Amino acid sequence: xxxxxxxNLSGREEExxxxxxxxxxxxxxxxxxxxQSTPAGTWYDQDHDEWVAVVQGEGVVAFEEGPxxxxxxxxxxxxxxxxxxxxxxxxxxPPCIWLAVHGPATQGDAATH
Amino acid sequence: xxxxxxxNLSGREEExxxxxxxxxxxxxxxxxxxxQSTPAGTWYDQDHDEWVAVVQGEGVVAFEEGPxxxxxxxxxxxxxxxxxxxxxxxxxxPPCIWLAVHGPATQGDAATH
Numbered sequence: 001x002x003x004x005x006x007x008n009l010s011g012r013e014e015e016x017x018x019x020x021x022x023x024x025x026x027x028x029x030x031x032x033x034x035x036q037s038t039p040a041g042t043w044y045d046q047d048h049d050e051w052v053a054v055v056q057g058e059g060v061v062a063f064e065e066g067p068x069x070x071x072x073x074x075x076x077x078x079x080x081x082x083x084x085x086x087x088x089x090x091x092x093x094p095p096c097i098w099l100a101v102h103g104p105a106t107q108g109d110a111a112t113h
Numbered sequence: 114x115x116x117x118x119x120x121n122l123s124g125r126e127e128e129x130x131x132x133x134x135x136x137x138x139x140x141x142x143x144x145x146x147x148x149q150s151t152p153a154g155t156w157y158d159q160d161h162d163e164w165v166a167v168v169q170g171e172g173v174v175a176f177e178e179g180p181x182x183x184x185x186x187x188x189x190x191x192x193x194x195x196x197x198x199x200x201x202x203x204x205x206x207p208p209c210i211w212l213a214v215h216g217p218a219t220q221g222d223a224a225t226h
Contacts, residue, residue: 001188001189002185002187002188002189003166003168003187003188003189004186004187005187020164020189021164021189021191023139023162023163023164023191023214023215023216024137024138024139024161024162024215024216024217025137025138025139025216025217026136026137026138026139026214026216028164028214048137049136049137050136051133051134051136051141053116053212055116055168055187072115073117074115074116074117074118074168075114075115075116076114076115076116076133076134078134099166099212101136101139101141101214102136102137103136103137103138103139104137104138
């Protein structure tokens with residue numbers, strides 16, 4: 001598995017989510033975005049901590065309580081549980097490749113409107 | 114914190130190990146290697162699973178029971194607990210930047226000769 005391999009993206013218009021591995025109960029996911037964003041007014045309210053790294057391209061994470069955080073290539077960000085956030089923007093050229101590390105969930109997660 | 118930031122490397126001849134974050138009890142570390150390798154005959158025998166990704170450069174991981182695995186940029190590898198391994202080679206130009214995700218340790222870890 002190569003983090004920069006974009007073959008799974010070909011022909012798709014939606015984001016691509018792939019579970020890579022689970023280490024010590026923590027799930028590591030790769031997300032390939034090509035300009036998508038979370039619908040306006042939708043916030044992720046997660047029961048688990050998530051740490052993200054942009055390994056290619058760039059993206060913007062918005063928090064309900066502010067501020068927006070622009071992540072360039074290589075930038076990382078902690079998303080503490082229940083800190084409501086959304087992806088406000090992602091690059092399309094090049095595609096934005098995220099690594100997302102999800103801590104163990106304590107309850108069901110939800111995206112709320 | 115940017116994964117590709119090499120300022121901490123300047124002037125050093127040894128590898129640079131930096132803890133980035135702990136998510137759900139799992140430690141994420143960045144390692145910058147510039148040609149170093151684990152001394153011959155030394156094997157890491159860890160009590161925890163480790164998952165590594167090479168985000169820049171390349172490296173070779175050798176297992177005591179074989180085979181050697183060459184990791185190019187973006188390649189990933191699972192190092193299960195107690196599967197003895199060593200880093201056989203790393204690139205210097207460009208530096209080899211690893212992300213290492215360490216599962217919870219169940220006992221003390223050791224590098225054995």
